[in-house]
Amino acid sequence: MSKIIKPAVCGTLESSDAFVTLxxxxxxxxxxxxxxxxxxxxxxxxAVTKDVxxxxxxxNARVSVVDRGAxxxxxxxxxxxxxxRAKGEC
Amino acid sequence: MRRSMLFLPxxxxxxxxxxxxLGADAVILDLEDAVAPTEKDSARIxxxxxxxxxxxxxxxxxxxxxxxxTPFWQKDLDAIIPVRPHLIMPPKTACVQDVLxxxxxxxxxxxxxxxxxxxxGLIPLxxxxxxxxxxxxxxxxxxxxxxxxxxxxxxxxxxHCKRTKEGEEISYARCRLVCAARAAGVEVYDTxxxxxxxxxxxxxxxAKAKSLGFTGKSAISPRHVKAINEVFSPSLKDIEYAYxxxxxxxxxxxxxxxxxxLRGKMIDAPIVARAxxxxxxxxxxxxxxxxI
Amino acid sequence: xxxxxVKTLREAIELAGLxxxxxxxxxxxxxxxxxxxxxxxxQIAEMGIRNLTLNASSLFDTHLPLEKHIRNHVVSKINxxxxxxxxxxxxxxxxxxxxxxxxxHGGRPRDIALGITPIDVAFIAAPASDCxxxxxxxxxxxxxxxxxxxxxxxxYAKKVIVITDHLVEYPLSGWSIPEIYVDYVVEVDAIGxxxxxxxxxxxxxxxxxxxxxAETAVKVIAHSGLLKDGFSFQTGAxxxxxxxxxxxxxxxxxxxIKGSFASGGITGYLVDMLNAGCFRSLMDVQCFDLKAxxxxxxxxxxxxxxxxxxxxxxxxxxVVDKLDVVILGATExxxxxxxxxxxxxxxxxxxxxxxxxxxxxxxxxxxxxxxLFRARLPIVxxxxxxxxxxxxxxxVLVTQRGVAVNPKNQELLLRLKDAGLPVTEMETLKHTxxxxxxTPKKAVANGRAVxxxxxxxxxxIDTIRSIG
Numbered sequence: 001m002s003k004i005i006k007p008a009v010c011g012t013l014e015s016s017d018a019f020v021t022l023x024x025x026x027x028x029x030x031x032x033x034x035x036x037x038x039x040x041x042x043x044x045x046x047a048v049t050k051d052v053x054x055x056x057x058x059x060n061a062r063v064s065v066v067d068r069g070a071x072x073x074x075x076x077x078x079x080x081x082x083x084x085r086a087k088g089e090c
Numbered sequence: 091m092r093r094s095m096l097f098l099p100x101x102x103x104x105x106x107x108x109x110x111x112l113g114a115d116a117v118i119l120d121l122e123d124a125v126a127p128t129e130k131d132s133a134r135i136x137x138x139x140x141x142x143x144x145x146x147x148x149x150x151x152x153x154x155x156x157x158x159x160t161p162f163w164q165k166d167l168d169a170i171i172p173v174r175p176h177l178i179m180p181p182k183t184a185c186v187q188d189v190l191x192x193x194x195x196x197x198x199x200x201x202x203x204x205x206x207x208x209x210x211g212l213i214p215l216x217x218x219x220x221x222x223x224x225x226x227x228x229x230x231x232x233x234x235x236x237x238x239x240x241x242x243x244x245x246x247x248x249x250h251c252k253r254t255k256e257g258e259e260i261s262y263a264r265c266r267l268v269c270a271a272r273a274a275g276v277e278v279y280d281t282x283x284x285x286x287x288x289x290x291x292x293x294x295x296x297a298k299a300k301s302l303g304f305t306g307k308s309a310i311s312p313r314h315v316k317a318i319n320e321v322f323s324p325s326l327k328d329i330e331y332a333y334x335x336x337x338x339x340x341x342x343x344x345x346x347x348x349x350x351x352l353r354g355k356m357i358d359a360p361i362v363a364r365a366x367x368x369x370x371x372x373x374x375x376x377x378x379x380x381x382i
Numbered sequence: 383x384x385x386x387x388v389k390t391l392r393e394a395i396e397l398a399g400l401x402x403x404x405x406x407x408x409x410x411x412x413x414x415x416x417x418x419x420x421x422x423x424x425q426i427a428e429m430g431i432r433n434l435t436l437n438a439s440s441l442f443d444t445h446l447p448l449e450k451h452i453r454n455h456v457v458s459k460i461n462x463x464x465x466x467x468x469x470x471x472x473x474x475x476x477x478x479x480x481x482x483x484x485x486x487h488g489g490r491p492r493d494i495a496l497g498i499t500p501i502d503v504a505f506i507a508a509p510a511s512d513c514x515x516x517x518x519x520x521x522x523x524x525x526x527x528x529x530x531x532x533x534x535x536x537x538y539a540k541k542v543i544v545i546t547d548h549l550v551e552y553p554l555s556g557w558s559i560p561e562i563y564v565d566y567v568v569e570v571d572a573i574g575x576x577x578x579x580x581x582x583x584x585x586x587x588x589x590x591x592x593x594x595x596a597e598t599a600v601k602v603i604a605h606s607g608l609l610k611d612g613f614s615f616q617t618g619a620x621x622x623x624x625x626x627x628x629x630x631x632x633x634x635x636x637x638x639i640k641g642s643f644a645s646g647g648i649t650g651y652l653v654d655m656l657n658a659g660c661f662r663s664l665m666d667v668q669c670f671d672l673k674a675x676x677x678x679x680x681x682x683x684x685x686x687x688x689x690x691x692x693x694x695x696x697x698x699x700x701v702v703d704k705l706d707v708v709i710l711g712a713t714e715x716x717x718x719x720x721x722x723x724x725x726x727x728x729x730x731x732x733x734x735x736x737x738x739x740x741x742x743x744x745x746x747x748x749x750x751x752x753x754l755f756r757a758r759l760p761i762v763x764x765x766x767x768x769x770x771x772x773x774x775x776x777x778v779l780v781t782q783r784g785v786a787v788n789p790k791n792q793e794l795l796l797r798l799k800d801a802g803l804p805v806t807e808m809e810t811l812k813h814t815x816x817x818x819x820x821t822p823k824k825a826v827a828n829g830r831a832v833x834x835x836x837x838x839x840x841x842x843i844d845t846i847r848s849i850g
Contacts, residue, residue, distance in 0.1 A: 010132050011132070014102070014103070014104060015104050015757055016103045016104035016107060016757055016758075017102075017103045017104070036757060037727075037757065037758050037759055037822070039728050039823065039825040040727065040728075040758070040759060040822030040823050040824075040825060041758060041820060041822060041823070042823075043823070044820060068757065069756070069757020069758040069759070070103060070757075070758065071103070071107055071143075071144070071758060071818060071819060071820075072143065072820055073139040073140050073142070073143030073144060074103040074107070074136065074139065074140070076139055076143075077132070077135045077136040077138070077139035077140070078132070078136070080135055080139075081131055081132040081135045081136075084131065084135075085131070090131040105590075107818075108590065108591050108782065111591070111594060111782050111783055112590050112591075112594060113594065144818055312590035312593065312594075313590075313593070316597075
């Protein structure tokens, strides 16, 4: 599985969307999450983020998710696209 | 039964996640004109993810991909075919070969994914002068084509004329597409009415399409869906008459009559055919006899 | 006869005898454009008066300077019916030692009239007044229309100070509040910013989900058995509620139904319905837009009513008790049909009952319109974070994916089922939403009490707790 090679973003700050930023580097995963539903879904958002990164073999990266109440399927799509962009596969 | 088809911009989560409840019989998730070239990737991933995770309630799902003269259309299909939309809409379809190109690539994907051949249908979007002239060939290009769709905006540009609310400039194309579709035995859908603030105009425009023989009509605004559904549903009067026709035929047969008349008019084969179409449509919409 | 006209606000406050520990009151018709509350509180603070009880019919974020007056102990207690999110957040984070007492638009005048919340000095922001204090909201550069919520303050406060930026010759023609209640009149440069007082126009939603809900809401009304000649109606100024009013107008005109009245906060949409003959009267406690202000000034069938007349349970009778249908909003609804309009899903104060509980209690059909989820937060929950209006007063919840009828209203349930409306159970709506959003972790506010929710009859029905 290819590595992420460049910084990438995906998504928007509109309601029901999420804005994902991905940068290569660091040791392990440095994940920052900001969400309008932090109390209710903060743990799930973190779990989904880790899940998608694992699925695409991203082990070392700085990741930021600014969530505006995105449904899980939306969040997954934004994360996946950001990873593919960072790998230069889009 | 598809009366209304609602276009939804493919990269806007807050719109597409509610697309299933806006009253349309089908949603058209748009990866083409509604999506900027730099966001084609994120839109197709989003659309795929939403179809897979939540679907669109009872709506049929149609995805408009990018045209085959762009670098995007194969990637669109790579992402979308695995989640089994009902129909793929290839835009700017101008000839048989355009259809066959898309057909062959979908067949390749179906085989790769172990899906049944022909599980995803096609609804080519005809929006060029050449496409209109080739409408019958397009409609009968391959069994995957289930319907054809008229795109009035691009067509008028190609015709070198102005798109008007009255639509005189696309009347030839409308008639030609209806005739082509019916000759090929597929359905046919009309271009959207583009003035989202004209709540009366949509009724007139939909009624015109219905009178020409279109199966249904598309909308770019949820506000037009109700009008389209109303216009393309059989009226209670039509349903009542259809049942009367069938009843008269039944009694005629019982009595061994060769010719049957109703309300002083001979019932001939076309009248029976129309009555059966009306009853079929009414039953699909759940408009039973008790509603009369 | 001495003149009531006083040169400065400070002088009026001194003459009124305001001292530390007393109670002052304000009305909220100038909404987020109001200058008077801040102007008065700043003056009071400068005079060294402390530990006041502030009784305001509603508080908006334009009143955020209150924070410093609370920190400096100028204000030690707040009674109000509504508080917008900026101020609400501060309260939820524990700004005040004493809990805020939330009442309803009917409960406030009741408790003022009964002496439960006595007012020492009432400040009335008047868009027009004469030198004796005959005043009105219908005229002047800061015109706001009705002054309905200010009536109990004027009638029951020990001293009443009218503050105006439009002083006219005695007598003001077409006054709302008469001089008999007014002690002092002060002229100032401006009582408010017209842009924040009323909207130019209130607009119906373009949100397709809102429109779907509005259509369903009107079907519910049409099949409720209540939509006939003499029909009475109230709705809020939310986008979906306004759309419902517009769709209802179409149905009433089509079926030639001559309604009796519409009440509450009035928008241009209700004015259109009055002018089209859908209703004989508007009963207006507050105007929301310029069209409503223009109408109340010119149309004799558009009546200004006091807060008591609108909703007080202590009045011999009130308009809300004559209502057939009211359409209301919610931030949360629970499986027992209890409604929260005080706090957001995280427990922060961002609203209040206003007339919610009063109209729900009075109307034959109390309907909540709310989307099944906002962003990712489901509306239906097992237990609302705060009970604003008890479930016993709610008849039906309309969402974009179904309608839930309170089992206590079996007749409505049968009627809506017969009409083929998408009737479902509250539990089903909850599951439908959570299937889409996931199950939210419940935010539990378990700190000390920061606000009490007092129902219209004076009983406390819930407590709001601090967060963080």
